[in-house]
Amino acid sequence: MTPKLYFAMARDMGRTASEVEAVLAANRRFYEAFTNRDLAGLDRLWAQRAPVACIHPGWPVLHGREEVMVSWRNILTGPSSPQIACSGAHAEIVGDVAYVTCIETLSNGRLIATNLFVREDGEWRLIHHQAGALSPAFEAEDPEPDETLH
Amino acid sequence: MTPKLYFAMARDMGRTASEVEAVLAANRRFYEAFTNRDLAGLDRLWAQRAPVACIHPGWPVLHGREEVMVSWRNILTGPSSPQIACSGAHAEIVGDVAYVTCIETLSNGRLIATNLFVREDGEWRLIHHQAGALSPAFEAEDPEPDETLH
Numbered sequence: 308m309t310p311k312l313y314f315a316m317a318r319d320m321g322r323t324a325s326e327v328e329a330v331l332a333a334n335r336r337f338y339e340a341f342t343n344r345d346l347a348g349l350d351r352l353w354a355q356r357a358p359v360a361c362i363h364p365g366w367p368v369l370h371g372r373e374e375v376m377v378s379w380r381n382i383l384t385g386p387s388s389p390q391i392a393c394s395g396a397h398a399e400i401v402g403d404v405a406y407v408t409c410i411e412t413l414s415n416g417r418l419i420a421t422n423l424f425v426r427e428d429g430e431w432r433l434i435h436h437q438a439g440a441l442s443p444a445f446e447a448e449d450p451e452p453d454e455t456l457h
Numbered sequence: 458m459t460p461k462l463y464f465a466m467a468r469d470m471g472r473t474a475s476e477v478e479a480v481l482a483a484n485r486r487f488y489e490a491f492t493n494r495d496l497a498g499l500d501r502l503w504a505q506r507a508p509v510a511c512i513h514p515g516w517p518v519l520h521g522r523e524e525v526m527v528s529w530r531n532i533l534t535g536p537s538s539p540q541i542a543c544s545g546a547h548a549e550i551v552g553d554v555a556y557v558t559c560i561e562t563l564s565n566g567r568l569i570a571t572n573l574f575v576r577e578d579g580e581w582r583l584i585h586h587q588a589g590a591l592s593p594a595f596e597a598e599d600p601e602p603d604e605t606l607h
Contacts (some may be wrong), residue, residue, distance in 0.1 A: 358549040365592030399508040404554035439589020442515030
């Protein structure tokens, strides 16, 4: 391998690792906004132009930014707005889209979630979220490490 | 509006509608392969190079093509391989990635699913699937129309 090719590969790998870290950082901001009931912060995290959707645990799909943000407002301002902690986040990037899978731990059990991001205005923004119950059969498993980079 | 611009817009809209239809067709093939226990057909539908993952209902996430395909083999060859019907499929395309949300009806209840596709070798192929239980509170709702184009 030529030094030039070697350095090009190293540069590409560095770029990918830092992009994956940027996606995971956006994912962390999502859960921070959620647990802090920061509706404005949550609003900034959702895409402005790309078509968005959201599937809360057990719910049918919500389509479009307005419907999705109304649901978050209702959840975050409700009396039972949950405390939520994310673990085991794993990000994959495919072009200008990234998907993160992670465990959501609430006071009454664990969920498993997919968060879909798009690169918009140089930022990774949410376009879709689905969370659903993790079966009690898997509850006893050791949690995954906090974040996986690839 | 000039005729030239008008025709360019009509052409773009036609292209988008036909791409959405191609995504929905790939989504239909996924459920056909599932319900027909067609493991080879299912295998062809999953991406060959893009990083794949899968979250079966209640399960933790599976990462990588091998782990995902082993899970499908176990499900489709098991004695309780479910009959499954997809309805209310809704596709959104973001660059070379598309996501479909839909209802999965099984003999014992309904699930809600996200299917994530990537354009690979000119075909829309699955890179991620998450399905989770739809709450009985929503079970009584009328099913959505079979397919929504945007």
